[in-house]
Amino acid sequence: MPKPRPTIPISHADDIPTIAFSDENWQAIEHGYGRKLNADVRKRITIITADYLKDRIFDRNAAPKAMARKRIKRIRRAAGDLEKVMLDRAAFSVSSDELSEEQQQSAHSYANYLIRRYLGEARLARDKLHHFLGVLHTLVVACDCALNDLCAAQGVGDAWSWWIQGLTRIAQEHSLLTGVSTEPDKSGRPSPFVRLVQELDRCLPANARQRRSPAALAMAISRARNT
Numbered sequence: 001m002p003k004p005r006p007t008i009p010i011s012h013a014d015d016i017p018t019i020a021f022s023d024e025n026w027q028a029i030e031h032g033y034g035r036k037l038n039a040d041v042r043k044r045i046t047i048i049t050a051d052y053l054k055d056r057i058f059d060r061n062a063a064p065k066a067m068a069r070k071r072i073k074r075i076r077r078a079a080g081d082l083e084k085v086m087l088d089r090a091a092f093s094v095s096s097d098e099l100s101e102e103q104q105q106s107a108h109s110y111a112n113y114l115i116r117r118y119l120g121e122a123r124l125a126r127d128k129l130h131h132f133l134g135v136l137h138t139l140v141v142a143c144d145c146a147l148n149d150l151c152a153a154q155g156v157g158d159a160w161s162w163w164i165q166g167l168t169r170i171a172q173e174h175s176l177l178t179g180v181s182t183e184p185d186k187s188g189r190p191s192p193f194v195r196l197v198q199e200l201d202r203c204l205p206a207n208a209r210q211r212r213s214p215a216a217l218a219m220a221i222s223r224a225r226n227t
Contacts, residue, residue, distance in 0.1 A: 007062035009153050017053045017205055021046060025203050032199035033177070034192050041174050048166040049200060053208060055159035069150055076143030083136040160210070161224035167197065168225060182218045190214035197221060 021029070021042070030036055037045070099107070112129060119128040171178045177192040184190060190198070194217055201209050212220060 006065040007059075008065055008068050008150075011058040011062040013054070013057040013061060016057065017208070019046065019050050019053055019204070021203060028202070029196065029199040032195040034195070035176055037176075038174070041170060041176070044170050045167065045200070048163060048170070049204075051166075052159050052163035053204065055162065056208060059159045065150055065153070069147065072143050072146050072150065076140055076147075079136050079139040079143065083133070083140060086133050086136065158224070158227060160220075161227040164197070164221050164224035165227075167200075168193075171196075180218050180221050182215045184214070191218060194218050194221065 026037065026042060116129050168178050170176075171193065179191055180193050181191045189195065194214055197217060198214070210217065210220070
């Protein structure tokens with residue numbers, strides 16, 4: 001199974017799927033699991049399965065962290081470059097040998113003067129240009145902080161793992177079977193909890209089904225519980 005790509009912790013969904021188990025569905029689920037499920041267990045399984053289908057859509061639609069990281073780095077690079085230009089008094093197309101230090105200083109000051117003319121009132125223009133330079137530096141620092149936050153941010157999540165963990169809790173709270181093994185039992189069938197997940201999976205919309213072998217499903221359940 002490919003490793004999930006890191007995603008940002010926000011997403012969207014336009015069409016939220018729903019689930020409703022029929023009496024025939026419950027009969028098949030109980031037969032596969034080998035245990036009767038009371039009304040409370042059925043209700044909780046229905047709720048958590050509906051949540052799984054909803055969360056799965058958000059998982060699928062979540063944008064990768066790499067996309068957000070690329071934008072932050074682009075803004076940081078542009079802000080940093082502009083900050084350097086604003087602070088660099090010798091950033092001219094001619095070499096420093098062709099201009100004296102005084103000429104470079106004069107050109108720099110005059111360029112700033114021309115810009116300040118269009119920043120507002122003359123008496124406030126100098127402060128505005130200085131303020132803009134400060135904002136640029138703040139933006140560079142903010143981008144660095146944003147990159148750190150992005151690395152630490154948890155993605156939307158693994159909806160299937162949450163579903164398995166929820167089903168496990170429901171079974172435990174009602175003293176139902178939760179054991180999982182990659183080896184079949186004496187009758188050649190998968191573990192009861194694996195069969196429960198198999199039967200529930202068959203009731204899901206076609207595009208949400210796992211289609212794993214019993215052994216692969218058992219391994220996936222074990223991994224989900226340790227997530």
